[in-house]
Amino acid sequence: MTKICVAQKLGLDNFKVLNSQFRTTGVHVIRKPAQGPVTLEHVLGRVQSVFNLGKKLEVMIPDTVNHFGPDRLRFEKLDGVYYLVRSDK
Numbered sequence: 552m553t554k555i556c557v558a559q560k561l562g563l564d565n566f567k568v569l570n571s572q573f574r575t576t577g578v579h580v581i582r583k584p585a586q587g588p589v590t591l592e593h594v595l596g597r598v599q600s601v602f603n604l605g606k607k608l609e610v611m612i613p614d615t616v617n618h619f620g621p622d623r624l625r626f627e628k629l630d631g632v633y634y635l636v637r638s639d640k
Contacts, residue, residue, distance in 0.1 A: 554611050557608045557609075557635070558606070570603075579598070580612055580613075580616045580635045581636055588630060589632075589634065599611040599612065610624075
């Protein structure tokens with residue numbers, strides 16, 4: 552496991568929703584689909600823990616996902632579900 556800091560500020564209400572999802576169904580690391588819904592082929596791994604540190608989020612992710620770097624990862628809500636999305640930019 553690798554600990555990274557995602558430079559993203561999430562409001563308290565949004566973080567509560569994210570944390571609730573993390574505790575019930577989990578949060579996945581994905582490649583953002585060009586169009587359509589997220590499928591199994593987009594999933595890269597699963598977030599192991601997430602902590603709100605104010606202006607950034609501390610996240611534990613599998614080592615296999617770490618090579619993307621924290622500057623290429625961001626939490627996004629797609630179809631009502633939060634994902635840690637890899638940016639291809």
